[in-house]
Amino acid sequence: MGLIAQKGTRIIPGMKIGYARVSTDEQNLALQLHALDAAGCETVFLVQILDELRSRNIGVQSIMDGIDTTTAAGRMVFSMVSAMAEFERSVISERTKAGMAAARRRGRHVGRPPKLAPGQLDYARHMIVAGEGRAQVARSLGVDSSTLRRLLMKG
Numbered sequence: 661m662g663l664i665a666q667k668g669t670r671i672i673p674g675m676k677i678g679y680a681r682v683s684t685d686e687q688n689l690a691l692q693l694h695a696l697d698a699a700g701c702e703t704v705f706l707v708q709i710l711d712e713l714r715s716r717n718i719g720v721q722s723i724m725d726g727i728d729t730t731t732a733a734g735r736m737v738f739s740m741v742s743a744m745a746e747f748e749r750s751v752i753s754e755r756t757k758a759g760m761a762a763a764r765r766r767g768r769h770v771g772r773p774p775k776l777a778p779g780q781l782d783y784a785r786h787m788i789v790a791g792e793g794r795a796q797v798a799r800s801l802g803v804d805s806s807t808l809r810r811l812l813m814k815g
Contacts, residue, residue: 678704692724699723775803776811784808 678696719730728734
């Protein structure tokens with residue numbers, strides 16, 4: 661399989677270089693990496709470097725999409741695909757933020773689950789008032805003392 665490029669990878673004129681990416685956590689690179697290897701790519705990049713390559717007058721061929729930026733038509737198609745991908749990312753981001761805001765307005769918790777349940781916080785307050793040290797109470801609840809301090813300050 662092609663080498664996954666590290667910083668400082670030497671690129672030689674005429675060398676086939678692959679580019680692979682995923683846009684969600686559910687996707688994986690295996691299919692893309694296999695196709696790039698079959699196409700003879702010696703190096704594979706997993707980061708977005710296409711703009712840098714274009715600024716250095718380096719052409720890009722997408723073996724899966726039939727895009728070749730060494731031609732005028734290929735550059736146009738690449739620009740359109742890039743713009744649509746950026747648009748899609750923006751729309752997803754806006755929808756996610758709107759959904760989170762709506763959930764908050766309905767009183768729903770957004771984000772990670774709380775480290776401690778309300779009853780555990782009540783227990784911690786009671787133990788600290790009774791003279792138990794915060795570090796000891798935190799240990800008994802399985803959290804760091806700074807986490808306990810932050811949670812007690814919140815509520």
